[in-house]
Amino acid sequence: MSVRFCSHLKRKRAKRVYDRSRYQLDFRNPQVRAHATEVIDRVVNEYGVGYIKMDYNIEPGIGTEVDADSYGDGLLGHNRAYLEWLDGIFEKYPDLIIENCSSGGLRMDYAMLSRYRRMRSADFIGIKRQVA
Numbered sequence: 451m452s453v454r455f456c457s458h459l460k461r462k463r464a465k466r467v468y469d470r471s472r473y474q475l476d477f478r479n480p481q482v483r484a485h486a487t488e489v490i491d492r493v494v495n496e497y498g499v500g501y502i503k504m505d506y507n508i509e510p511g512i513g514t515e516v517d518a519d520s521y522g523d524g525l526l527g528h529n530r531a532y533l534e535w536l537d538g539i540f541e542k543y544p545d546l547i548i549e550n551c552s553s554g555g556l557r558m559d560y561a562m563l564s565r566y567r568r569m570r571s572a573d574f575i576g577i578k579r580q581v582a
Contacts, residue, residue: 505551
């Protein structure tokens with residue numbers, strides 16, 4: 451069997467990343483990027499939002515094989531597409547502050563650190579109740 455044929459078989463059985471009752475948004479998909487851009491446009495232009503906390507607590511695991519040759523290929527493609535989308539948002543809205551909530555450090559890498567103005571390593575919700 452050729453590698454191309456095997457790759458095609460793998461993709462037919464491939465599954466999207468699913469965690470905590472939700473699917474990972476795959477930024478390789480132009481519809482995902484368009485929808486995310488529409489949301490940012492709406493909150494900035496219609497509501498005057500200047501600060502967004504980007505908090506997306508999902509475990510991407512090793513990635514997805516959907517439209518990819520391997521899990522790692524899918525994850526790398528998603529990450530690169532997300533960063534490209536994010537660069538476009540910051541170019542469009544240079545004064546917008548988006549804070550990356552890195553899910554306990556899962557999304558705290560040099561690529562993210564080089565783009566976001568603020569970075570939070572984890573949520574602190576509930577600490578007040580625990581301390582009090």
